[in-house]
Amino acid sequence: MTILYGTESKGQTNTRFRSEWQYGFIIPHAADLKQVASSYPSSWSLSWQIMGTSKRHWEACNCFHYLGLHLSYLDFGDDNVLGQAYSFSGSFEPVLWRSKRWSLNLSSGLGMVYLNRIHHPDNNPLNQFFSSHLSFLLFIAPALEYQWSDDWGMRLSVNYNHISNGGQKQPNRGMNFPQLGLGLHYFLNQEDWPEYVAQEKGVNWFWGLESGVTTRKTGNGDRRELSISLAGQVTKALNPINGLAAGAEMEWDYSEGGHHHPITAPFLAHSFLPGRFVFSQRMAWYLTRPDGVFEKHHFYQRYVLMFSLIYGWDIGVSLKAHGQTASNLDFRLGYRFSQ
Numbered sequence: 001m002t003i004l005y006g007t008e009s010k011g012q013t014n015t016r017f018r019s020e021w022q023y024g025f026i027i028p029h030a031a032d033l034k035q036v037a038s039s040y041p042s043s044w045s046l047s048w049q050i051m052g053t054s055k056r057h058w059e060a061c062n063c064f065h066y067l068g069l070h071l072s073y074l075d076f077g078d079d080n081v082l083g084q085a086y087s088f089s090g091s092f093e094p095v096l097w098r099s100k101r102w103s104l105n106l107s108s109g110l111g112m113v114y115l116n117r118i119h120h121p122d123n124n125p126l127n128q129f130f131s132s133h134l135s136f137l138l139f140i141a142p143a144l145e146y147q148w149s150d151d152w153g154m155r156l157s158v159n160y161n162h163i164s165n166g167g168q169k170q171p172n173r174g175m176n177f178p179q180l181g182l183g184l185h186y187f188l189n190q191e192d193w194p195e196y197v198a199q200e201k202g203v204n205w206f207w208g209l210e211s212g213v214t215t216r217k218t219g220n221g222d223r224r225e226l227s228i229s230l231a232g233q234v235t236k237a238l239n240p241i242n243g244l245a246a247g248a249e250m251e252w253d254y255s256e257g258g259h260h261h262p263i264t265a266p267f268l269a270h271s272f273l274p275g276r277f278v279f280s281q282r283m284a285w286y287l288t289r290p291d292g293v294f295e296k297h298h299f300y301q302r303y304v305l306m307f308s309l310i311y312g313w314d315i316g317v318s319l320k321a322h323g324q325t326a327s328n329l330d331f332r333l334g335y336r337f338s339q
Contacts, residue, residue, distance in 0.1 A: 012191035016066075018047040022159055024179030026076075029324035033173065036126050039077030041177050046071050049093070049185075058196050060276045065094040070109065081127050083117025085163070087137050092277070098193075105143045108279075110305075110317065113137040113163055119171055129175040132165040136329055138319065141181070150190065157181035166214070166319070166329030174326045207234050207337040210304075212318055214330035216255040225254035227328060237273060245269040249284060249302075253293065261290040265300070276308040278316075297322045304332065312336045 021044050028037035049068035051057075058064060068091040076082035089111020097104040112134060117124060119131040143157035159181050164174035210231045215224040233247025251263040267284035282302040286294065294300070299322075306316035314334040320327040 012053050012189075014051040014053065014190045015188045016049050016185045016190075017188070018045075018049065018068075018155070018183050018185040020045050020047070020155065020157070020181050020183030022157075022179035022181040024159070024161075024177050027176045027178070027324070029176065030173065033128060036078070036081055036129070039082065041074060041076045041179065043072050043074040043179065045073075047091075049091075053191060053193055055194075055196055058194075061094050063094045063096070064098075064193060065092060066105075066107075067092060068107075068109075070111070074113075079117075081117065081124060082129070083115065085113050085115050087111050087113040089137055089139070093143075101147050103145045103147075105145060107139075107141045107143060107157070108305075109137075109139050111137045115163075128171050128173045130163070130165070131169045131171050135163055135165040138162045138164075143181075145185075151187050153185050153187075155181070155183040155185060157183065162326070164319075164326035164329070166326060172326060174324070176324055204237050205234060206237075208232070208314075208334055209337075210306075210314075210332055210334035212330035212332045214328050216253065216328055227251065227253045227255060227330070229330070231267075233267075233269065235269075235271060241273060243271040243273050245271055245280065245282075261288070263289040263293065267302070278304075278306045278308070278314070280304040280306075294322070294327075300327065306332065306334055308336075 023040065023042045025040055026037040028034040047068050047070045049066040051064060051066045053064065070089045070091060072087045074085040074087065076084065089109045091107050091109030093105050093107040095103050095105050113136070115130045115133055115135060117127060118133055119125070119127045139159055139161045141157045141159040143155050145153055145155045147153040159179045161177050161179065162174060165172050212229040214227050216227050229249055229251040231247055231249040233245045235243045235245040237243040246268055248264065248266045253263065264287045265284040266287060267282045269280045269282040271278055271280040282304065284300050284302060286298055286300070301321050302318050304316060304318040306314040308314050312335050314336065316332045317329065318332050319329050
C-alpha cells in the first residue's frame with residue numbers, strides 16, 4: 001500500500017456535534033410509482049463525529065476522515081401512504097480538500113431505519129416502496145463546509161439516499177431520494193492537523209476471492225432460505241485511488257431454486273482504493289441461471305464496500321440491484337492473494 005513519510009505524530013482526537021436539515025424529492029423509477037412519488041421528503045438529523053489525527057488513522061484512507069453516528073427523523077410528506085421514518089446509521093467521511101476555512105468532504109453511510117407506514121394489500125396497497133417496518137438506509141453525500149470560528153461551522157450538502165429491505169420481503173421496490181442539506185456543527189475539541197505526505201505507489205495488479213451470504217424469503221413468503229455467492233477478480237491499480245477490475249461471480253440462491261443450477265455472471269468493475277477501504281461498483285451479465293430466475297433482467301449491479309484487516313483478509317457488505325430496484329444485501333469475507 002501507500003508508504004508515508006514525514007513527521008511522526010501520536011495525533012489527537014477532534015470531536016464535533018452536527019445538526020442538519022434536509023429537503024428533497026423522490027425518484028419514481030417506474031411508471032406505477034409516479035403518483036406516490038409526488039411528495040417531498042424532509043428530514044432532521046443529529047450527528048456525533050470523531051476524527052483521529054495520528055498517522056495510523058490517516059493511513060486508513062490516505063486522508064483525514066470523520067467516523068460518525070447519526071440519528072434522524074424523516075417525513076416523506078405523505079402521512080397516509082408513506083408516513084415517517086426514524087433511522088440510526090454510521091458514516092465514514094473523508095476530507096478531500098481543505099484550506100484555512102473551507103473543506104470539501106464526502107460522507108457515506110449505512111444504517112437501519114424504522115418505517116411506520118408500509119405496504120398492505122388492503123390497507124395501504126399504493127405503497128410499493130416499503131414492505132418491512134425495519135429496512136436498510138444507504139447514503140452518499142458530498143459536502144462543502146465553512147469554519148467561521150474555532151468552534152463553529154456550517155455545511156451545504158447534496159445527499160443521495162436509498163431505503164430498501166435488501167430483498168428480505170416483497171414488494172421491495174425501494175426508494176431513492178436526493179436531498180439538499182444545510183447544517184451547523186460545533187467542535188467539542190479541535191487540535192491542529194499534522195502534515196503527512198503520501199508517496200506515489202507504482203501501478204500494480206492483485207487477485208482476490210470473495211464470498212457473500214444472506215437470506216431471502218421464498219416465492220410464497222413462508223420461510224427464509226440462504227443465498228450464497230463466490231466471486232473472483234483481478235484488479236489493476238491505475239493510481240493510488242482508482243483501479244479497474246474484471247471477474248466472475250457464482251450465486252446459489254436457494255430461495256429461487258438456485259441449489260440445482262447456480263447463477264453465473266462475469267463482471268467489470270471500477271474500484272476506489274483509498275487506503276484500507278475499497279469501494280467497488282460492478283456491472284455483471286447473467287451468463288447462466290435457473291429457469292424463471294430474474295428472467296426479466298440481463299444485467300445487475302453490485303456495490304461492494306470492504307475494509308482491509310490483516311494478512312490480506314477483508315470484511316464488508318454488498319448490495320445487489322437490478323437498475324434502481326434492490327435485490328439483496330449481504331455480508332462479505334474476502335482475501336487478496338497479492339498486491
